[in-house]
Amino acid sequence: MDLTPAGSGSPKPGAPEPPELEAVPLVALNLSVRRWLGLYLNPRASVAADWAVLAEELGYEYLEIKSLEAQPDPTARLLDDWPARCPGGATVGRLLALLRALGRHDILADLGGRIEEDCKKYLQRKEQPVQVPAVDSSIPKTLEMSGLTTRDDPYGNTPELFDAFICYCQKDIQFVQEMIRELEQTEFKLKLCVFDRDVLPGSCVWSITSQLIEKRCRKMVVVISDDYLESNACDFQTKFALSLSPGARQKRLIPVKYETMKNAFPSILRFITVCDYTNPCTKKWFWTRLAKSLLLP
Template sequence: MATNAPTQDTDGENYDSIPARYLGVQTRKKLALWLNPPRVGGTNWEDLADEMGFEYIEIENFKLNNSPMYEVLHIWSLKENATIGQLIQMLKHIERFDVLDEIQSSLAKDISKYRERSSSPMPVQVPEVSTGNYPNVPTTSELHGITLQDDPYGVDKELFDAYVCYCKEDRDFVIQMVEKLESSEFGRRLKLCIDDRDLLPGTAYLTVTAELIENRCKRMVVVLSPEFLDSPECDFQTKYAMSLSPGAKKQRLIPVMYKQIEVPQLLRFVTVIDYVKDELKTWFWHRLAKALSRPIKH
């Protein structure tokens, strides 16, 4: 793994303080162009993904993408502690100094934009908002107050049994899922996270859903349909959840076959619950409720 030594620019700024999510599109494209191709006797995106902490099965699944490096960056940059400084150190560690040279100009622009944003004055708040009932709690995190029941100051965060990953065309089925599983029909009432119902508007969607999937929801239900295959948001959420549970070791993903499709290769080693076959529907909701009620493996 890469060294933890701080990475600084010529002005002495610590790049380890700059979140990796501020990497711009051009920087990401250049990294993909230079690191996607195989390099005989050298290093490429697979070595960088290993440096980032991804496991073997995750890297094998990244190979299914047209641009694996871009996908790796997309998921890694959403991690809470991922920084531009770490990326620079990892590129040095795999001895891709040529890539560092190539991204130098675009990376400088990304850092400049970050500085501009960081130096922008915060909106003035009235004392009642700043020092109300939680005077010692920071109120600037974008991950506070992201669901309807969240405490906006971050003291109490709403937790769920499962995040439901679905496309808008399958919303009626998801509403039926809520009616079934959030009742006491199959034992204890489950609590599902439904974007259309539970997320507050105006939030950064990908960042918020990554937070919910990783830290707020025990599991994720994936509603499979032809429309699911065409949804970039569903694709991201599934791959992100898979990165948290490589090889389904923690049994976090539960795919539901709502409409008949060929199971995506990423999910072929996970047991799918079938809603398509009429003869299986009698058992469907009980099986799903039982799967969501199990304790998480560690």
Template sequence: MASSSSSSVNYDWIPAIALNYGVRKKLALYLNPTNTVAADWTDIAEKMEFTYLEIKNYEKLENPTKKLLEDWQTGAGATVGKLLSILEQAERKDIISDLRSLIDEDCRIYEERQKELPVQVPEVDSRGQDRGITVNDGHMPEMFDAFICYCQSDFQFVHEMIRQLEQTEYNLKLCVFDRDVLPGTCVWTITSELIERRCKRMVVVISDDYLDSDACDFQTKFALSLCPGARTKRLIPVVYKPMKRPFPSILRFLTVCDYTRPCTQSWFWVRLAKALSQS
């Protein structure tokens, strides 16, 4: 579905992960109830080409629409435009009409963040290596085993991560923004350069404060916007303390490295180090 006359947003290129909690919650309110008159989540699941067994498993969940969207958005071609097209095919234009403004807002936020990249990437490609973007850049760009995505309030845990992974027999090389990136460079440009080209993996330190960070949100969604094979291989979520807020839905399809359980802490660093050491 291309942008309509009532909206300047081009839905066809915006990935479904751009849709935030408010839209997903309202979609669930519309689609979760079994409805003999209008299409519900089961009809949407069929049009998304989920199998009979998959749909039967979703029926056991309290919020099947939420899980359905989380699983569907990881596949190829899962765009906002495709989702709207599916809703139209299911004759649920009432949902589209009610949620249009919220969807447009999420899409515009995503577009604004992405627009930074095409303007700045040529600068990185043509001159970035000469002037350097990390403190140890020389004739060749500095490479890393992992880019660490974190918010400032979690920096103490990042220090512990450095100690456990860099200063031990694992001898890994981490890219920590506050330590390794030169000041005065464009945050969004450096993010794309480091995540896409210089770092084999990305570790996302999840916390309640992370959920409020625009920078963390952008970095995570940028990593997820890479091709499906790359993003599932590259991105590793880490939870190091209990959370009051729900775990971000866009990461639920990835295995989490959990430091909060005492019974697993003894092999936490070994497990994470092995994941980062893979070629």
């Protein structure tokens, strides 16, 4: 059962999937795999086909796609809705064929092993009642991604950990450099994850950032500016971090207002206390307040 992408010994784009995959329904994919599919497909980006393009390929109309867009996880909703819309046609093989046709070989390469494992388990227990994916408690047996950052152990034994992931757009890099000086090179001795400095090139941006935010960083600092509002990467990182701490109950995400903004402050962050760099009356306390927030357990 070969799920590797085209060009590495797998079927060419457009070729049919192996017969056994055509018979495996989407219910075989557990919650972990569905969540990772969402991390790849939910971000709206012009450089790669996303969930909306997949929905179009499945025959969804414009208004149906707009309805899915309002969902917090449109990919998950699409995968749940597809079997009811197309009984018998919503299979793992069909999904893989569409991803291959849309050029999402990164998903096939990164998730192929997990999808294959789910399919094998399903085929082995197909005579038994299948657990609903929404309550599937199976834990993926694949190793945590290693070799993400410059100080990672190449063998994955000691992954590098951080106090905070810094979410920022490229135009605000000078402020991020000041943040490094004030928080890392002072008595606070914090360890920040700055993408351009710490992350090794060569892997999918979405999978790297989600792995770092969830597994490697205790908190996340969001540098808010007008340019931040235009960044798809910042939007994805912010929403992903919020999903890990609904309602900011764990104080995982800390917004930092870096400059006076022409546009409205992001609505998804309006209920979280902001650390305001632009207020001259409180600026002398800014770095201490931010550092203390990051030092909290």
